[in-house]
Amino acid sequence: MLLAAGCAPPSYLVLLEQDDGKTGSVIVTHAGRSARLDQAGAALALNATGPSPLTVDENQIRTDFAAAMQARPQSPQTFVLYFEGTTTTLTTASAARIADIRASVRSMPAPDVSIVGHTDRAGDDKANEALGLERAKVVRNLLADELSAAVEIAVTSHGERNPLVPTADGVLEPRNRRVEITVR
Known part of the structure; x- marks a missing residue:
């Protein structure tokens, strides 16, 4: 600066x-x-x-x-939550992070929140796109009370695109089964 x-x-x-x-x-x-x-x-x-x-x-x-x-505006904060298998169920460790995300949203005077769902490369592209979006919606719903004060909320899916860990098609990778939340 x-x-x-x-x-x-x-x-x-x-x-x-x-x-x-x-x-x-x-x-x-x-x-x-x-x-x-x-x-x-x-x-x-x-x-x-x-x-x-x-x-x-x-x-x-x-x-x-x-x-x-x-x-000076507060710096954006990014959180990554992981999911069990091909479900919309958060891992235990990720579920425990929801309170931190809620606190982050509440700390911003005019929050702008981006929630992006991801999958691993098991399954077909269309199904993974839908699963990524469902995961993002699950997180949005968990944050609903805090998001009511948000100026902007974006809920999207990257499906199996933009993997955290690049793999071949059809490969199961737990670190790619995630939702990334950015709070600005």
Whole structure:
């Protein structure tokens, strides 16, 4: 994440660590000079002569960018639930994750939820497409109370397309029998 402040003096840019712990990079060019930020907390003063390295402590960054940091949307969360065989019955471990998904939906001010059903490659394409959709609908129904506040809900099936574990046609693979839920 890159933030720019107009505090006086100086105006500056600072690179922050992302929620996943990674840090990107940015090259700033102005007045014939270029500078690169590629570490969390690295900053550049922005002035008429071009960008120049700047040291800004963490407290100053928090002070200067408090409003911008508060306004950041929450990061999307993705959950994967698995199913028993060729059924619409969640595994015991996956059924236990429903409470976490409900909490995630409730934590978003205007939730947008995507629910995508998948199957392994046993059975024919058309039947797997239908089974994937039925699995997605089962999960949607388990989340019905929380989804009533959602701004958008997408319930779809990829059937046996987009396997988590690529296999030959007709192969049973438990990790492909899943529903992926993304909460934004």
